[in-house]
Amino acid sequence: MNAFVATFRRDVALMWAGGGALAPLGFFLGATMLVPLAMGPDRALLESAGPPLVWIAAALAVLATLERLFQADLEDGSLDQMMLSPAPLEALVLAKGAAMWCVIGLPLALAGAPAAIALQAPPSLVPAIVLSLALGTAAFIGVGLIGAAVTAGVKRGGVLIALIVLPFFAPPIIFGSAVAGGDEVGAALSILAGCALAALALGPIAAAAALRLQAE
Amino acid sequence: MSASGPFQDKPALRVESLTLSRGERILVRALSFDAGAGEYVEVRGGNGSGKTTLLRALAGFVKPRAGKIAVEGAEEPTLALHYVGHLNGLKGAATAYAHAQHWAGLFGASAARRDGALARVGLTAQAELPVRVLSQGQARRLALARLVLAPRPIWLLDEPAAALDARGREMLSALIEAHRADGGLVVAAVHDALGPEPSQTLTVTA
Amino acid sequence: MLTYLANPARFMAFSAWAAPLFFGLAVIAFAVGLPWALAFSPADYQQGETVRIMYVHVPAAWWSMGVYAFMGVASFVGLVWRHSLADVAARAAAPIGATFAAVCLITGSLWGAPTWGTWWEWDGRLTSMLALFIIYLGYIALWSAMDDEEKAARLAAILCLVGLINLPIIKFSVDWWSTLHQPASIMRSGGSAIHPSMLGPLLTMAGAYLALFAALLMMNMRAAIFRRRVEAARMRGGEA
Numbered sequence: 001m002n003a004f005v006a007t008f009r010r011d012v013a014l015m016w017a018g019g020g021a022l023a024p025l026g027f028f029l030g031a032t033m034l035v036p037l038a039m040g041p042d043r044a045l046l047e048s049a050g051p052p053l054v055w056i057a058a059a060l061a062v063l064a065t066l067e068r069l070f071q072a073d074l075e076d077g078s079l080d081q082m083m084l085s086p087a088p089l090e091a092l093v094l095a096k097g098a099a100m101w102c103v104i105g106l107p108l109a110l111a112g113a114p115a116a117i118a119l120q121a122p123p124s125l126v127p128a129i130v131l132s133l134a135l136g137t138a139a140f141i142g143v144g145l146i147g148a149a150v151t152a153g154v155k156r157g158g159v160l161i162a163l164i165v166l167p168f169f170a171p172p173i174i175f176g177s178a179v180a181g182g183d184e185v186g187a188a189l190s191i192l193a194g195c196a197l198a199a200l201a202l203g204p205i206a207a208a209a210a211l212r213l214q215a216e
Numbered sequence: 217m218s219a220s221g222p223f224q225d226k227p228a229l230r231v232e233s234l235t236l237s238r239g240e241r242i243l244v245r246a247l248s249f250d251a252g253a254g255e256y257v258e259v260r261g262g263n264g265s266g267k268t269t270l271l272r273a274l275a276g277f278v279k280p281r282a283g284k285i286a287v288e289g290a291e292e293p294t295l296a297l298h299y300v301g302h303l304n305g306l307k308g309a310a311t312a313y314a315h316a317q318h319w320a321g322l323f324g325a326s327a328a329r330r331d332g333a334l335a336r337v338g339l340t341a342q343a344e345l346p347v348r349v350l351s352q353g354q355a356r357r358l359a360l361a362r363l364v365l366a367p368r369p370i371w372l373l374d375e376p377a378a379a380l381d382a383r384g385r386e387m388l389s390a391l392i393e394a395h396r397a398d399g400g401l402v403v404a405a406v407h408d409a410l411g412p413e414p415s416q417t418l419t420v421t422a
Numbered sequence: 423m424l425t426y427l428a429n430p431a432r433f434m435a436f437s438a439w440a441a442p443l444f445f446g447l448a449v450i451a452f453a454v455g456l457p458w459a460l461a462f463s464p465a466d467y468q469q470g471e472t473v474r475i476m477y478v479h480v481p482a483a484w485w486s487m488g489v490y491a492f493m494g495v496a497s498f499v500g501l502v503w504r505h506s507l508a509d510v511a512a513r514a515a516a517p518i519g520a521t522f523a524a525v526c527l528i529t530g531s532l533w534g535a536p537t538w539g540t541w542w543e544w545d546g547r548l549t550s551m552l553a554l555f556i557i558y559l560g561y562i563a564l565w566s567a568m569d570d571e572e573k574a575a576r577l578a579a580i581l582c583l584v585g586l587i588n589l590p591i592i593k594f595s596v597d598w599w600s601t602l603h604q605p606a607s608i609m610r611s612g613g614s615a616i617h618p619s620m621l622g623p624l625l626t627m628a629g630a631y632l633a634l635f636a637a638l639l640m641m642n643m644r645a646a647i648f649r650r651r652v653e654a655a656r657m658r659g660g661e662a
Contacts, residue, residue: 150581198591
């Protein structure tokens with residue numbers, strides 16, 4: 001477990017030193033601002049259609065941070081050292097994902113509260129939206145690990161990661177948006193939790209397999 | 217050779233008719249050798265001859281096209297060895313000490329060893345500096361600190377003296393000799409002789 | 423059969439006559455199926471003549487999923503046994519599957535215009551097909567972005583298998599989503615509700631698509647193997 005903690009702590013420290021959640025948060029709020037600009041500031045229209053759009057902003061904000069997740073480790077040789085650890089590579093990949101969730105996913109979920117209010121979500125729904133975003137960013141990151149790992153060797157692979165990962169974002173977006181739209185909140189939240197668990201179970205396994213190939 | 221050191225499960229590398237390729241290109245063809253405790257094996261060969269691929273195969277990163285590699289000295293092959301390649305495995309934003317701390321966790325080393333490792337490679341004064349301000353030679357020393365930080369019987373070194381000055385090379389030779397005296401095994405890919413007398417020399421030509 | 427063909431040389435010998443054979447079968451099946459479906463089969467009592475798009479649309483939907491399943495099997499074999507012919511097969515199948523998915527989407531849209539009164543409806547099935555099409559695009563893009571073919575094959579295989587696991591989840595969530603947003607399914611086609619007189623031309627067309635897939639797959643694989651041989655020969659020539 002030591003290696004897991006060491007990897008988690010190091011990634012948190014490095015991400016923090018690299019600006020932490022500042023850029024993704026700014027991106028998230030900027031994308032949220034574009035929604036009323038595209039739909040018009042009409043209150044009734046925003047009330048009926050606005051809140052689920054925080055999910056688009058959150059998905060894009062996570063996507064934008066995935067590219068360097070493993071690429072840096074592949075380029076500077078850290079990946080080789082990870083493979084020589086007594087801990088399985090899957091666990092270390094999960095540690096990196098957990099670090100990313102703490103530094104980027106959780107702040108995004110919290111920022112979801114003001115963003116949802118700005119998009120005219122009913123205040124009573126805001127706690128559920130924050131919770132759903134916390135689960136949803138975990139699911140995004142779990143699936144994102146796979147996209148980041150298979151494209152780690154591709155220079156300027158940002159668009160490629162997005163293309164690969166976006167269809168797998170469909171389930172969390174669907175259930176997350178249902179929460180934000182106030183439809184079947186309880187059921188959607190529990191399915192969302194299932195999505196996050198499945199993504200965090202499958203993601204590290206597939207990502208570790210891809211990273212072992214990248215190191216060849 | 218003396219094999220009375222701390223490595224009780226005597227380390228050994230047994231390579232049998234190993235063939236390695238990169239795509240369709242064969243780099244190493246039917247290579248066989250045995251190496252045991254206290255040995256220092258030098259791998260020689262020109263640029264692009266497959267020295268790096270050979271070391272990465274010994275480390276278990278590259279799957280052989282044919283043949284067998286057996287690593288002894290720990291219950292799992294990857295736990296028996298250290299690999300210091302062309303890439304130092306360092307993060308520019310983290311300090312030298314933070315690296316030592318991270319590796320101690322990653323490889324399961326004690327706190328005492330962690331604190332001693334930077335001194336062994338002569339980086340005590342630089343411990344709190346971020347890696348991005350270190351010179352190439354100092355960064356190389358930091359990468360070599362992994363070797364003393366967590367004791368592992370087999371060292372695989374790819375051009376370990378790259379960017380090191382004369383004193384750094386002496387330090388490296390001393391590390392290798394001490395490891396051999398402890399009953400360890402060192403395989404190094406080099407262009408010029410490192411200093412220690414090799415117990416065997418392998419030449420790879422693709 | 424499969425283990426026999428696993429040898430590239432035997433595959434080349436087999437496909438040299440099998441590819442044209444399947445191509446011929448496809449031509450015959452289309453020659454029978456298309457007129458049958460488009461002229462001689464009965465019109466639907468609700469949808470009239472527009473139901474004929476189904477004979478192009480439904481087999482494309484079936485086989486775009488079937489091809490992906492085939493790629494999943496090939497990827498698994500390539501990944502576990504490191505078999506290069508399986509890698510070649512998975513890669514060669516992808517553009518065909520993507521084309522089937524595109525045909526399905528386009529004919530679905532054309533079908534939607536007269537029956538739903540709109541070119542696009544976010545119907546559950548069409549949305550899942552769109553997701554499958556995008557997964558195909560991602561798979562093909564990953565292949566073409568990598569220089570090292572061997573590595574690309576393994577990584578694409580991982581991606582393909584991840585997609586295979588995810589597709590039912592995507593399908594489930596899209597179905598959940600579409601029942602949430604529209605009370606009843608608009609489209610009533612395919613499945614067992616189909617009239618027997620429509621089954622004949624539909625199965626003929628499905629057979630035609632399958633034969634076409636087999637022929638195109640073998641041709642793509644042959645092209646890939648020839649290209650590899652040329653590259654290998656050039657490398658040997660360059661070294662000498």
